[in-house]
Amino acid sequence: MSDGGNIQLTGYEVIHGYLKTLDGSPGVYRMLDSESRVLYVGKARNLRARVSNYSRPGSHSPRIARMIDNTASMMFLTTKTETEALLLEQNLIKQLKPKFNVLLRDDKSFPNILVTRDHDYPQIKKHRGAKKEKGAYYGPFASAGAVNRTLNQLQRVFLLRDCTNAQFESRTRPCLQFQIKRCSAPCVGKISAEEYRQTVDDAQKFLSGKSTGIQTRLAAEMAAASEEMEFERAAALRDRIKALTQVQTTQGINPKGVTEADIIGLHMSDGQACVQVFFIRSGQNWGNHDYYPRIGDDVEAAEVLEAFIGQFYDQRDPPPQLILSHEIENPDLMADALATKINRKVELLVPQRGEKAELVDGALRNARESLARKMAESATQTKLLKGLTDAFDLPRVPDRIEVYDNSHIQGAFAVGAMVVAGQEGMLKSQYRNFNIRGDDLTPGDDFGMMKEVLTRRFKRLIKEDPERKEGHWPDLLLIDGGAGQVSAVRDIMREYGVEDIPMIGVAKGEDRDAGKEEFHRTGRPVMALRHNDPVLYFIQRMRDEAHRFAIGTHRAKRAKSVGATPLDDVPGVGAARKRSLLAHFGSAKAVARANLQDLKAVEGVSGALAETIYAYFHEKG
Structure with missing residues (x-):
């Protein structure tokens, strides 16, 4: 390969040249192409032996042979142990996303259930992210849906509050949750602190898999209430027992011999893979999730599963057991790496019979069915993208389509939304929203809002990926x-030198009917598609998804502002003092009109703060 007249070697010769500088240390190696892009990251117990293997032609799979042919240089990092090399390898793969590695593309966090400890009447709620709040965490759950279902069931059984501490403190009468028998209303004294603590303890026992005694005790309490003719209490206890039975029934497979484990099943077909993970915690099934790692044509199941496990648990704590559908290449090394990470033993099992094998069979069945659905959807998506390319004479089939929409009410709470579609359908992890900031915009100025959104989008792209190598640049704008x-957006694109990106404006026809959309492009006549054209339906779905996302973001912004008052902007006025002021004066408007002496009379408001509040509202005039 030549560059400016100089010959740059690639392949076996280049790799062989590194042997004289390497010893038998463990470590991590990187293979780079002629433009210094990382092709592959690997670990080795003995770096010299591993590189020597790459330097000999003839014994490699087609994928590895292609990788060697493209290798122009290598980089090495030695480590003290092979375990350290494995952990470093997985970090680098996730960071660098090399072309020839198996790559886990989904890196989302999983939700937990949190029972708080910062209040006399603990709250139960969904939690995602760092575990910084004081309390007991239970999880992970496979999805927000799995958490929400469990929370709803727990509230029916244990009647724990889900309101915030601020909402709790401000209640003067029971909320709707009490009316529909989802909360015991501790906020207004409908339950004693001792009774509430008992229900919290019961909920935590249930989440820890110790629910058998709870049902027995509730049944005894119900019988006692009936004997004492407390029929309303007896009926409430009956409803709780019924709800607890229903929870245990609807959880599905609750294995008897597996308490804490992840069940991991891998299915591969036609160069694609699906990994299905079931979360078993406290002897209960807390849901499952499927993953589609990027793999090559000739990768073995052992390599795929080992790469998945290494990357999946890079930012997550593994349970004591991983129950696998296939052996991996280095099970002892992986177990040691995971144990080192969390400072306790982790066991990797590939069961052949019994309950664990049945659990793996279930994961494999789900993986097989999920991959079949995804491949069918992918084939349809490929066909639609090709049809879109032909219909609008695009230079190539787009890998990334960005669709933009705005939402507002007469200019208020204005937001812009971007949704993304590609070869794998709608890419929800790539969606973005934009709070419209333009102070000089006329309320309802859709052109101005779209200009602001696209300006910010292209500024960011040019700053973060000026060479367009990271895959974040769109191939088509809708x-x-x-x-x-279209004219407004074209001006922005011209300003930032990105006019080479095709752009289509989607407008309703004269009678505003869906199905009669008109398509606008710069320098081209307005066009339409056949009423029953699949490409038209495809564009409508993308546009409707952008509209749905924009409306959802707009509503969330509007809802957040409903409880807002001018007091929120006064320095030194937090939630507690805000409540005191509103309780004393009745409204934020009355606070703004109050004289200094009246402000000083409010409980919890010091003389200095009263002067700050008074100055805030009276210096504006």
Whole structure:
């Protein structure tokens, strides 16, 4: 390969040249192409032996042979142990995303249930992210849906509050949760502190898999209430027992011999893979999730599963057991690496019979069915993208389509939304929203809002990926609007030198009917598609998804502002003092009109703070 007249060697010769500088240390190696892009990251017990293996032609799979042919240089990092090399390898793979490695593309965190400890009447709620709040955490659950279902069931059984501490303190009468028998209303004294603590203890026992005694005790309490003719209490206890029975029934497979484990099943077909993970915690099934790692044509199951496990648990704590569908290449090394990470033993099992093998069979069945659905959807998506390319004479089939929309009410709570579609359908992890900041915009100025959104988007792309190598640049823009919107966006693209990106404006026809959309492009006549054209339906779905996302973001922004008052901006006025002021004066408007002496009379408001509040509202005039 030549560069400016100089010959740059690649392949076996280059790799062989590194042997004289390497010893038998463990470590991590990187293979780079002629433009210094990382092709592959690997670990080795003995770096010299591993590199020597790459330097000999003839014994490699087609994928590895292609990788060697493209290798122009290598980089090495030695480690003290092979375990350290494995951990470093997985970190680098996730960071660098090399072309020839198996890569886990989904890196989302999983939700937990949190029972708080910072209040006399603990709250139960969904929690995602770092575990910084004081309390007991139970999880992970496979999805927000799995957590929400469990929380709803727990509230029916144990009647724990889910309101915030601020909401709790401000209640003067029971909320709707009490009316529909989802909360015991400790906020207004409907339950004693001792009774509430008992229900919290019961909920935590249930989440820890110790629910048998709870049902027995509730049944005894129900019988006692009936004997004492406390029929309302007896009926409430009956409802709780019924709800607890229903929870245990609807959880599905609750294995008897597996308490804390992840069940991991891998299915591969036609160069694609699906990994299905079931979360078993406290002897209960807390849901499952599927993953589609990027793999090559000739990768073995052992390599795929080992790479998945290494990357999956890079930022997550593994349970004591991983129950696998296939052996991996280095099970002892992986177990040691995971144990080192969390400072306790982790066991990797590949069961052949019994309950564990049945659990693996279930994971494999789910993986097989999920991959079949995804491959069918992918084939349809590929066909639609090809149809879109032909219909609009695009230079190539787009890998990334960005669709933009705005939402507002007469200019208020304005937001812009971007959704992304590609070869794998709608890419929800890539969606973005934009709070419209333009102070000089006329309320309802859709052109101005779209200009602001696209300006911010292209500024960020140019800053973060000026060479367009990271895959974040769109191959096609879809704009909700007609000729005016297209012209406004084209001005922005011209300003930032990105006019080579195709752009289409999608506008309703004259009678505003879906199905009669008109498509606007710069320098081209307005066009339409056949009413029953699959490409038209595809564009409508993308536009509707952008609209749905924009509306959802707008509503969330509007809802957040409903409880807002001018007091929120006064320095030194937090939630507690805000409540005191509103309770004393009745409204934020009355606080703004109050004289200094009245402000000083409010409980919890010091003389200095009263002067700050008074100055805030009276210096503006």
